[in-house]
Amino acid sequence: MNAFVTPFLEIKELRHDYRQPDGSYAQALRLDHLLAARGEALAVTGPSGSGKTTLLHILAALIRPTCGEVLFDGHDLFAAGHSAARWRSLSVGYVFQEMNLLPDFSVLENLLLAAEISSVPKSDAGERADSLLHRLDLWDHRYSRPSELSLGEQQRTAVARAVIHSPAVVLADEPTASLDAENAGVVMDLLMGLCAESQTLLIAATHDEAMKKRFERVVNLRRPVPAAVGPELVSSREVI
Amino acid sequence: MRLGVKVRVSLRHLSSRPFQTISAVFVVALSSALAVMLFLLAQGLRDGLIRAVEPFDLIVGAKGSPYQIVLNTVLLQDVPVGNLKWSDYVSLREDPRVDISVPLAFGDNYRGCPVVGTAEDILRIRGGQPVQQWIDVAEGRWFDKEFEAVLGAQAALESGLLIGDTFRTSHGVVLGEEHDVSFEVVGVAARAFGPYDRAIFVSIESVWESHDHDDDDGEEEKDEGEVTAILVRPATYPDAYSLAVSFQHDTERQLVFPAQTAIRLFSLMGSGERFLSIIVYSVAACSLLTTLLVLYWSNRDRRRERALLYALGAPRGTLVTISWIEGTFTLAIGALIGELLGRAGVYAAFHLLGDATAIDLSAPMTIHEAVIPIIMLAAGSFGGFLIALSERTGDSASLKIR
Structure with missing residues (x-):
């Protein structure tokens, strides 16, 4: 538990409700407490509808939770004056399940555009993109459009894009769900290796048992129940 | 994100859907x-007609x-309309209220160029502007006897x-039966910037003589001593109105301003122009609406891409700007091509009309001609902005796999 000496992420009493068409609210996520350190790799598991994606969206400040606190380095992510776009562009890398890349741009352009949004200086972005393309075996595909790539190559590109600006946290939403076992293994190895090297916190939502085993900690979310009873946090290997 | 990158993203979006973009x-x-x-x-046409009318203060012609x-x-x-007697011209020439009177006789042509029987007073x-002396000799000399001719600048070319x-010459306004007598070209007139550039000037007596000659053969009716119209320059402005009053109750002749x-x-043309304007404005409004619909659907198609950019950290303002640039660029290119096509069409029309009538048609560049393209650009740009704003949310739901 040495990793928790300086907690990078702290979640307190987090809850998110969705408004339903009939006007009532449905609970989508409930997470009482979570601590995580830089460089950690954390898997979030649970059945469909248990709030895995909602949790990642909250951590990326794409949505504001109904209540609770999300602290990064002790600063509330949703405090007044905190820019969500700035947080995402500078500190977050996101990997989606599929259809992850901008279809009208080449592999290289997808990387450079992400770097541009994150205000990475042009020369640094070029060097970093070249290095990642070599490392992820995408160099020969750098001018290819996403539609010309296999699913595995697309996910490797998404991994490269997520880390090109050296973010503090990488959020991965079912990153291997569309891949076969071999490609899934390659993508996860690369993602975990890159995050570990740069002391980046990796939080990946997955329901794949084989993937879960790769993570040192797994957070299991349960499907929320109606009324005020929300999903309970169950940690399979670590108690938070 | 730098503006240049936003523009590049917008242009890439447009080029990736060439059919939609080109249609818009x-x-x-x-x-x-x-x-x-x-x-x-x-x-x-209005300016050309005004230039053509400028040398004609008053015209006296047959009633009609x-x-x-x-x-x-x-x-x-x-x-x-008809002819006047030579004596009508003589009485006007001797009228103190008249400064210059020029007899004009029409009705013959050479290869479609009208022959104008006239007198030296026309000079x-x-x-x-830009002509000071309306009819002037550029080459050779003015005719000084019968059956000599001076060609208008355009007539010389044609x-x-x-x-x-x-x-x-031939009888009639286009081709027709040839007269028996020949004319010799003795000069070419300078450009008059009007219909008289297509004229062939001869002495009025030559016109009578050529008709007389035909009449000797028994082929044409005698019209010696007649003029078709008289161009009158009054001595003073009050004299112009005094002359008008003199012709008010004349049953055979009329004075025209x-x-x-x-x-x-122009006012008659204006009614037609207004009707055409309504049609053009309607077409412009429809095309603007179509373009906005194309932009709207294009924006909807790009929800997931916008959501991706948003998730990568692009601020909402950036997403709105990218969509707005797409719309404005489409409209601007359309308006620019429209302006060029419109101008090309007008020059072609002027060329055809000008050759046929020798009216000096020109269309100097003015801001007024660009009013509709500019209105379309401004309205479309604003509409595009509203569409971009309404679709601005890179909403997280779009990031979910459906």
Whole structure:
């Protein structure tokens, strides 16, 4: 538990409700407490509808939770004056399940555009993109459009894009769900290796048992129940 | 994100859907071109007619439609209303209220160029800018005896005649039966910037003589001593109105103020122009609506891409700007092509009309011609902004796999 000496992420009493068409609210996520350190790799598991994606969206400040606190380095992510776009562009890398890349741009352009949004200086972005393309075996595909790539190559590109600006946290939403076992293994190895090297916190939502085993900690979310009873946090290997 | 990158992203979006983009550009270009053409044609015809009318202070002609007199005398179009007696000209020439009077006789042509029987006094008539002396000799000399001819600048080009050449005129305004007598070219007039550039000037006596000659053969009716119209420059402005009053109750002759007739003609043209304007504005509005619909659907198609950019950290303002640039660029290119197409169409129309009538048609660049393209651009740009704003949310739901 040495990793928790300086907690990078702290979640307190987090809850998110969705408004339903009939006007009532449905609970989508409930997470009482979570601590995580830089460089950690954390898997979030649970059945469909248990709030895995909602949790990642909250951590990326794409949505504001109904209540609770999300602290990064002790600063509330949703405090007044905190820019969500700035947080995402500078500190977050996101990997989606599929259809992850901008279809009208080449592999290289997808990387450079992400770097541009994150205000990475042009020369640094070029060097970093070249290095990642070599490392992820995408160099020969750098001018290819996403539609010309296999699913595995697309996910490797998404991994490269997520880390090109050296973010503090990488959020991965079912990153291997569309891949076969071999490609899934390659993508996860690369993602975990890159995050570990740069002391980046990796939080990946997955329901794949084989993937879960790769993570040192797994957070299991349960499907929320109606009324005020929300999903309970169950940690399979670590108690938070 | 730097502006240059936003522009590149927008252009890439546009180029990735070439059919949608080209369709939108096409409808905007077409309606802009129609608007520009309508405006420039109306403006060019109006200005050309005003320039053509300038040398004609007053025209005295046979009783009939004043429009036909103007068409026939000023624009050298259509057939004459009728003829006046030579004595009508003589009495005007000796009238103290008249400074210059010029007899004009029409009805013959050479290869479609109208033959104008006239007198040397025509050289005293002054036109407006850029011409000071309306009819002037550029090469050779003015005719000084019968069966000598001076070619208008355009007539010289069209007929291919040179000084010293001889030719035979035909009866009528287009081709017709040839007269028996020949004319010799003795000079070429400078450009008059109007219909008289297509004229072939001969002495009025030559016209009578050529008709007399035919009459000797028993082929034509005798019309010696007649003029078709008299161009009158009054001594003073009050004299012009005094002359008008003199002709008010004349049953055989009439005095026409060509400028007033032209203004009435413009007002008649104006009604048609207004109707055409309504059609053009409607077309422009429809094309604008179509373009906005294309932009709207294009924006909807890009929800997931926008959500991705948003998730990567692009601020909402950046997403709105990218969508807005796409719309504005489409409209701007459409409006620019429309302006160029409109101008090209007008120049083609002016070329054809100008060759046929020798009216000096020109369309100097003005801001007014660009009003519809600019309105379309501004309205479309604003509409595109509203669409971009309504679709601005890179909403997280779009990031979910469905």
